Amino acid sequence: MSRAVSPSGGRPYGLARVCRVWRAARSTVYRRRTLPRAAPPRRPGPTGPMPDAELVDAIRAVLAASPFHGEGHRKVWARLRHGGVRTSRRRVLRLMREHGLLAPSRAGAPRGPRAHDGTIIPGAVDVMWGTDLTTTWTGEGQAAVFVAIDHCSADCVGLHAALRATRFEALEPIRQGVRRCFGGFAKDVARGLAVRHDHGSQYMSDAFQRELRFLGIESSPAFVRAPEGNGCAERFIRTLKENLLWIRSFDTVEELRRALIEFRETYNATWLIERHGFRPPSAIRQDQLSTAALAA
Numbered sequence: 001m002s003r004a005v006s007p008s009g010g011r012p013y014g015l016a017r018v019c020r021v022w023r024a025a026r027s028t029v030y031r032r033r034t035l036p037r038a039a040p041p042r043r044p045g046p047t048g049p050m051p052d053a054e055l056v057d058a059i060r061a062v063l064a065a066s067p068f069h070g071e072g073h074r075k076v077w078a079r080l081r082h083g084g085v086r087t088s089r090r091r092v093l094r095l096m097r098e099h100g101l102l103a104p105s106r107a108g109a110p111r112g113p114r115a116h117d118g119t120i121i122p123g124a125v126d127v128m129w130g131t132d133l134t135t136t137w138t139g140e141g142q143a144a145v146f147v148a149i150d151h152c153s154a155d156c157v158g159l160h161a162a163l164r165a166t167r168f169e170a171l172e173p174i175r176q177g178v179r180r181c182f183g184g185f186a187k188d189v190a191r192g193l194a195v196r197h198d199h200g201s202q203y204m205s206d207a208f209q210r211e212l213r214f215l216g217i218e219s220s221p222a223f224v225r226a227p228e229g230n231g232c233a234e235r236f237i238r239t240l241k242e243n244l245l246w247i248r249s250f251d252t253v254e255e256l257r258r259a260l261i262e263f264r265e266t267y268n269a270t271w272l273i274e275r276h277g278f279r280p281p282s283a284i285r286q287d288q289l290s291t292a293a294l295a296a
Contacts, residue, residue, distance in 0.1 A: 015029065050085070050087065052095060055085070055087060055091070055092075055095060056095050056099055056101075058080060058083075058085055059076055059080070059092065059095060059096060059099075059101060060101070062076050062079045062080060062083070063076065063101065066079065067243070067266055067270060068239070068242075068243045068270075068271065069103075069242045069243050069247070070103040070104070070239070070242040070243070071103060071272075072102065072103045073089065073092050073093040073096050073102065074089065074274055074278075075272050075274070075278065076092055076096065077089045077092040077093075078272055078274075078278035079272070080092065081278075082278075120151055120196065120229065120231060120232065121151055121152060121232075121275070122151055122152050123152065124152055124288060125150050125152045125153050125155075125181075125284070125285050125288050125289070126150065126152075126181050126182070126190075126192070126193055127151070127152060127192070127193065127194070128150075128151040128152070128193070128194045128195070128196055128220065129148050129149060129150055129151065129157060129174070129177060129193065129194075129195050129196065130148070130149045130151055130195070130196040130197070130230050130231075130232040130233035131146065131147060131148045131149075131158075131170070131173060131174060131195055131196070131197050131203070131233055132146075132147060132197070132198060132230055132233035132234060132237060133145060133146045133147070133165060133170065133200070133202070134147075134237045134240070134241065134245070135165070136245040136250075136256070137249075138249075138250040138251065138252060138253055138255070138256055139249075139250065139251040139252060140163060140251075140252055140253055141163060142163075143161050143162065143163055143250075143253050143256055144161065144162055144163075144164065144165035144169065145159070145160070145161050145240070145245070145256075145260065146158075146159070146160045146161075146162075146165075146169060146170050146172060146173045147159055147173055147233055147236055147237060147240065148173035148174055148176070148177045148195075148233075149232045149233050149236045150177075150181075150232075150281070150285070151196070151232045152284070152288075153273075153276075153281045153282075153284035153285045153288070154232065154236070154271075154273050154276075154281045154284075155267075155268045155281030155282060155284070155285055156236060156264045156267055156268055156281070157173070157176065157177030157180060157181055158172065158173025158174060158175070158176035158177040158180075159173055159176070159260045159261065159263070159264045160172040160173045160176065160257070160260070161253055161256045161257045161260055162253065163253055165202060166202065167201070167202045167203075167205040167207045167208045168207065169202075170200075170202035170203060170208060171207070171208060171211055174195065174211075174212075174215075174217075178190050178215055185215075187214055187215070187216070188214075188215070188216035189215060189216065190215045190216050190217050191216030191217075192216070193215075193216070193217050193218070194217065194218040194219075194220040195212060195217050195218070195219060195220060196220045196221075196222055196229065196230050196232075196233070197219070197220070197221055197222070197230065198221065198222050198227070198230055199221055199222075199224060203221070204221070239267070239271070240263065243263070244259060244260070244263050267281070268280065268281050268282045269282050
């Protein structure tokens with residue numbers, strides 16, 4: 001039709017005019033005119049010492065051996081490097097995308113202006129912790145799961161489950177972290193530490209705030225309706241759900257507590273943190289504590 005000659009003008013109608021009248025996109029016409037390729041496009045240059053098929057098998061082996069679910073191409077690439085397989089991160093991304101191995105993700109909703117700028121990641125451990133709660137179901141009913149995360153190393157310093165989400169239960173992961181990281185539980189033993197939390201009734205209660213002051217901890221509430229201010233705890237809860245709470249069932253709260261303790265040890269020892277060069281949280285904490293001991 002675009003090559004037909006107009007009887008009044010004596011010139012072809014043209015593709016642009018025909019598409020405008022038919023309300024069709026020219027890009028669609030051009031795409032349908034193009035012959036299908038015999039093989040999918042590949043990047044220029046050599047393929048490398050390991051063919052794509054063997055690398056896909058290595059990627060599947062890494063995903064099967066990992067104790068976590070939802071690890072993306074960056075951590076798969078890092079685990080391949082740790083295992084002696086040297087390849088590019090873009091190649092791992094391409095192969096995981098082609099074979100449906102990427103972690104599922106969802107696009108976030110559009111947001112307005114940020115309530116704050118900067119970062120919530122300090123330069124040293126035990127400077128800021130984040131705490132939050134989530135829920136899961138057990139044979140005894142709905143249970144609350146409280147977490148406490150170090151913002152620098154991302155290690156889990158406390159993890160607790162209870163049938164009731166009270167202010168006293170919310171303090172338990174903080175108490176675990178204080179005993180574990182500061183060597184005891186006493187007045188002002190954790191001076192210099194700040195705890196980031198939301199505005200939930202458990203965290204804004206007098207009992208919670210009084211215990212923080214007793215331990216010498218500064219209360220650091222996040223901005224209202226800005227969960228990214230408590231993003232370290234939120235991100236850990238996502239990992240906890242994807243790797244434990246959503247894939248296992250628990251008959252009792254005590255069984256859930258034991259599973260949480262086991263998960264905490266596995267997470268701290270093997271979960272890879274990209275901003276620390278794909279190293280686990282326990283290694284980051286150990287390095288910083290060893291450097292501080294040498295400096296002292």
